[in-house]
Amino acid sequence: MSEEIVVQTRALSKVYRDFWGRQKVRALKALDLEVHRGEVFGLLGPNGSGKTTTIKLILGLLFPTSGESLVFGKGANDVSKNERIGFLPEESYLYRFLNAEETLDFYARLFDMTPEVRQERVDTLIKQVGLDRARKRQLQEYSKGMTRRIGLAQALINNPDLVLLDEPTSGLDPIGTREMKDMILRLKDEGKTVIMCSHLLADVQDVCDRIAILHQGELKEMGRVDTLLKVADVTQVRARGLSKDCQNEIREVISRHNGELLEMDNPTTTLEELFLSIVRDSEARPGRRAKVEPPADGGST
Amino acid sequence: MVLEHEILPYLQWLLGGEGNALGALPRFCLVMIGLALLALVGGYVFAAARHGMLGGGDLVFQTVSSGFREMLELSPRRVWALASLAMKEAWRRRVIVALVVFFLILLFASWFLKTDNQNPAELYISFVSTATTYLVLGIALLLSAFSLPNDFKTKTIFTIVTKPVRAGEIILGRIIGFTIVCTALLVVMALCSYVFVNRSLDHEHRVEENSLTRDESGGQLLGYKGRTSLDAYHRHDVLLDAEGEGSTADGLGALRNFGHSHSIEVHGDGHQVLHAEGIMQARVPRWGRLRFLDRQGVEKERGINVGNEWTYRSFIEGNSQAAAIWLFDDIDESLASTEGGLEVGLIVEVFRTYKGIIGQAIGGAFQVRNPETGVKSGLIFFDALDDKILDIKIARKLTSTDNVDLDLFQDLVSKNGKLEIVVQCMPRSQYFGFAQPDCYLRLPDASPAWNYVKVYLSIWVQMVIVTSIGVAASALLSGPVAMMFTVSFIVLGFFRDFFVEVATGVSYGGGPVESLFRLVTQMNVVSPLEPSASTSLIKVVDAGLQGLMWSVAQVLPDFSAFSTVGFAASGFDVPIDRVLQDLTTCLAYVIGLAVIGYFLLRTREVAK
Numbered sequence: 068m069s070e071e072i073v074v075q076t077r078a079l080s081k082v083y084r085d086f087w088g089r090q091k092v093r094a095l096k097a098l099d100l101e102v103h104r105g106e107v108f109g110l111l112g113p114n115g116s117g118k119t120t121t122i123k124l125i126l127g128l129l130f131p132t133s134g135e136s137l138v139f140g141k142g143a144n145d146v147s148k149n150e151r152i153g154f155l156p157e158e159s160y161l162y163r164f165l166n167a168e169e170t171l172d173f174y175a176r177l178f179d180m181t182p183e184v185r186q187e188r189v190d191t192l193i194k195q196v197g198l199d200r201a202r203k204r205q206l207q208e209y210s211k212g213m214t215r216r217i218g219l220a221q222a223l224i225n226n227p228d229l230v231l232l233d234e235p236t237s238g239l240d241p242i243g244t245r246e247m248k249d250m251i252l253r254l255k256d257e258g259k260t261v262i263m264c265s266h267l268l269a270d271v272q273d274v275c276d277r278i279a280i281l282h283q284g285e286l287k288e289m290g291r292v293d294t295l296l297k298v299a300d301v302t303q304v305r306a307r308g309l310s311k312d313c314q315n316e317i318r319e320v321i322s323r324h325n326g327e328l329l330e331m332d333n334p335t336t337t338l339e340e341l342f343l344s345i346v347r348d349s350e351a352r353p354g355r356r357a358k359v360e361p362p363a364d365g366g367s368t
Numbered sequence: 369m370v371l372e373h374e375i376l377p378y379l380q381w382l383l384g385g386e387g388n389a390l391g392a393l394p395r396f397c398l399v400m401i402g403l404a405l406l407a408l409v410g411g412y413v414f415a416a417a418r419h420g421m422l423g424g425g426d427l428v429f430q431t432v433s434s435g436f437r438e439m440l441e442l443s444p445r446r447v448w449a450l451a452s453l454a455m456k457e458a459w460r461r462r463v464i465v466a467l468v469v470f471f472l473i474l475l476f477a478s479w480f481l482k483t484d485n486q487n488p489a490e491l492y493i494s495f496v497s498t499a500t501t502y503l504v505l506g507i508a509l510l511l512s513a514f515s516l517p518n519d520f521k522t523k524t525i526f527t528i529v530t531k532p533v534r535a536g537e538i539i540l541g542r543i544i545g546f547t548i549v550c551t552a553l554l555v556v557m558a559l560c561s562y563v564f565v566n567r568s569l570d571h572e573h574r575v576e577e578n579s580l581t582r583d584e585s586g587g588q589l590l591g592y593k594g595r596t597s598l599d600a601y602h603r604h605d606v607l608l609d610a611e612g613e614g615s616t617a618d619g620l621g622a623l624r625n626f627g628h629s630h631s632i633e634v635h636g637d638g639h640q641v642l643h644a645e646g647i648m649q650a651r652v653p654r655w656g657r658l659r660f661l662d663r664q665g666v667e668k669e670r671g672i673n674v675g676n677e678w679t680y681r682s683f684i685e686g687n688s689q690a691a692a693i694w695l696f697d698d699i700d701e702s703l704a705s706t707e708g709g710l711e712v713g714l715i716v717e718v719f720r721t722y723k724g725i726i727g728q729a730i731g732g733a734f735q736v737r738n739p740e741t742g743v744k745s746g747l748i749f750f751d752a753l754d755d756k757i758l759d760i761k762i763a764r765k766l767t768s769t770d771n772v773d774l775d776l777f778q779d780l781v782s783k784n785g786k787l788e789i790v791v792q793c794m795p796r797s798q799y800f801g802f803a804q805p806d807c808y809l810r811l812p813d814a815s816p817a818w819n820y821v822k823v824y825l826s827i828w829v830q831m832v833i834v835t836s837i838g839v840a841a842s843a844l845l846s847g848p849v850a851m852m853f854t855v856s857f858i859v860l861g862f863f864r865d866f867f868v869e870v871a872t873g874v875s876y877g878g879g880p881v882e883s884l885f886r887l888v889t890q891m892n893v894v895s896p897l898e899p900s901a902s903t904s905l906i907k908v909v910d911a912g913l914q915g916l917m918w919s920v921a922q923v924l925p926d927f928s929a930f931s932t933v934g935f936a937a938s939g940f941d942v943p944i945d946r947v948l949q950d951l952t953t954c955l956a957y958v959i960g961l962a963v964i965g966y967f968l969l970r971t972r973e974v975a976k
Contacts, residue, residue, distance in 0.1 A: 083976075088417070088418070123975045126530050127529070127530075128526060128529065128530070128973070128974045128975035129973050129974075129975050129976065130973055144430075144434070145434075146438065146532050146533070146534055147532060149530055149531055149532040149533075150532045152530065154526070154527070154530040156523070156526050156527065158523070160522060160523040160524045160525075160526050160527055161524060161527060162453065162456075162457075162524055164456065164457070164460040165456065169456075173449055173452075173453060174527070174531060176445055176446065176448075176449035177446050177449055177450075177528065177531040177532070177533050178531065178532065179443050179445050179446060179532075221527060225531075
């Protein structure tokens with residue numbers, strides 16, 4: 068396995084059986100995929116498509132029915148591979164009776180870190196995820212977003228080379244989602260490999276380099292996001308400062324070349340961008356209220 | 369006290385030797401090899417069914433080889449991290465409630481425990497030790513059986529097994545963590561119960577001044593005799609010197625009754641009875657080897673069986689040549705008491721064929737004999753009450769049956785350090801019953817406080833074993849099922865002797881199926897079954913079940929044997945050999961169960 072390939076699965080299959088060994092659900096069918104060093108890889112699919120099963124098989128939380136998966140060239144059951152892995156589960160399965168500091172210190176000790184290194188990592192990560200003020204509070208008092216952040220911190224405690232994120236933006240508000248996506252991109256900039264699985268397509272589109280789409284346990288499509296999303300037979304032009312005459316002239320050129328003008332209009336921003344700009348503005352100028360425009364027909368508001 | 373199984377020297381117990389065909393260590397190795405083979409075969413069959421013969425074999429090989437490799441990669445830091453987590457989890461689960469329950473028990477125990485018992489120390493020590501045992505074992509059971517299953521249920525196990533944590537570290541961490549928590553509880557309970565026992569048994573008397581009479585001889589005042597007041601359901605006879613004082617060290621004062629005595633001092637115009645002494649004792653016995661002579665004087669291994677009773681003791685008939693003879697080894701002057709002779713303890717079980725005067729002791733006599741030369745002392749008489757410990761002092765200077773002066777160590781101890789004590793019953797048609805530990809040479813007493821610690825050490829051993837069973841079982845089973853499994857182990861462990869009797873066919877009524885058949889058909893346990901096809905089937909099934917039971921019995925911990933409460937309650941020191949044997953057995957169980965727990969967790973799908 069080349070140094071560039073971090074995760075590799077070969078004909079990886081998983082069939083859930085009942086106590087008597089009878090087949091109940093075929094969760095994954097002969098999955099072949101490779102994840103390269105330094106890329107953000109997305110596993111997409113609807114609920115029950117096998118995304119989380121794939122993650123669990125890679126981590127060794129489940130045993131494959133057939134096939135194999137290799138992480139850094141080591142089998143999924145090889146515990147030593149976990150030295151270089153960080154995992155954020157779908158829900159942050161953490162010990163609720165510990166506080167943030169104790170939680171990170173506990174997981175750091177599982178990596179055999181010395182007390183000095185542990186202290187430094189814990190302090191850095193708590194500040195990085197913005198939980199400095201709540202470090203002494205027990206996790207059972209945390210909100211969903213705070214719990215996700217501490218979950219992310221434990222996934223990064225060992226400065227892993229490979230980070231697996233299961234539904235990382237699930238349940239987060241738009242600000243939390245944006246922060247999570249920014250963090251993923253930051254990890255990529257640091258040269259880490261990220262595998263994330265999600266059914267929230269917009270989030271995956273924003274951060275992933277390559278994606279694999281699963282459905283009913285089968286791999287349906289895999290490739291680079293930009294390549295997959297490109298609509299080959301449509302040309303998009305975005306320009307600023309065009310006059311009405313110029314726009315009409317463009318229409319005539321398209322028509323002369325037997326092209327079909329699909330749309331020429333002012334583009335819209337995304338709802339996420341609008342939401343974030345309003346929140347930033349509100350934080351910068353607290354107390355300012357939105358102006359309510361009266362209706363055009365002169366009626367009451 | 370009752371000692372049904374001889375306590376072997378530690379190394380002899382461990383490695384085997386005379387009187388112990390197979391040592392504990394070889395037996396442990398055999399059991400582990402047997403279990404390993406069983407696991408290999410069972411694992412291969414299961415894996416082959418799923419993955420084919422070659423695939424199954426490969427899977428088993430990979431599991432075993434990676435298992436041994438991982439055991440060598442255990443990290444103490446990770447184990448300690450997991451142990452700390454287990455301790456925090458136990459604290460969160462409010463184990464402190466066990467202490468509250470214990471304090472409540474101690475608070476109200478005095479209402480129900482009466483001190484009119486002839487041996488109140490035995491009652492109190494047994495009570496607090498039993499209460500402690502049940503509470504600590506219960507806490508250990510609940511903590512260990514539900515911890516891992518809870519982690520699986522809440523999926524917190526995901527964030528642990530995705531770190532470089534070996535399954536063995538998870539198992540060991542939990543065992544160590546819960547052991548530390550329960551040890552802390554046990555220490556608190558031990559301290560509180562020691563204070564409770566001492567405070568409860570402490571009491572006061574007054575000297576009844578008007579009962580004091582002068583003890584004179586030849587016109588010379590030797591001392592005073594009298595009695596104390598009646599307090600705590602008893603009084604003492606009083607013996608004072610000429611100055612009016614009595615020290616128990618000199619054999620004076622408020623004489624021994626109810627298992628203790630008091631020193632007495634002059635206080636103003638009267639006397640003051642000081643605190644009770646010797647309530648808690650730790651006698652250190654040196655045991656010998658017992659053999660019997662029947663009524664014709666013929667040597668036998670055992671005495672008479674006086675009926676279908678417990679066969680721990682066998683009996684000698686009174687007013688006959690029947691005798692119980694103990695042979696002691698390695699006797700020299702270093703064992704001499706402060707008076708220069710030897711102190712002997714004797715426990716007699718009296719069997720009366722006629723009641724006689726109820727409460728009156730039965731007369732007996734013993735002699736000291738040189739087993740080499742046959743020289744023996746004259747008869748030394750004693751009065752025996754049933755199941756009472758007699759403390760007999762053998763003087764240095766004795767006379768023989770021919771009225772020749774004898775020195776105990778020069779004339780009655782053989783050249784190779786052997787000494788015999790011969791005990792006989794005097795009245796006709798009465799019997800004395802003896803077991804080997806019933807006669808002993810009494811060495812200087814050990815510390816009662818340290819003896820108390822050793823008793824609680826035996827409770828600690830039981831607790832550690834229960835914790836290990838619970839953690840190992842919970843690696844595969846759900847919480848309630850793991851708890852039931854552990855409870856079954858404990859119950860079977862407490863009744864292990866009976867379990868083995870059924871497994872080996874020694875007990876009446878046959879095996880399990882035959883017993884059930886007798887129960888349902890209301891047959892007695894002695895009559896043989898009618899020969900028939902169904903009887904043959906019952907016998908065949910029982911043979912299989914008994915084989916299985918015998919196999920299970922090899923790994924069952926004998927919880928009733930672990931307890932050393934009987935030693936302290938009866939006022940005996942717990943031998944250090946016994947303590948070492950229990951600790952070694954505990955270590956063996958922890959190692960074995962940790963390995964089993966490791967493979968159960970390793971071969972389990974965490975996310976299923």
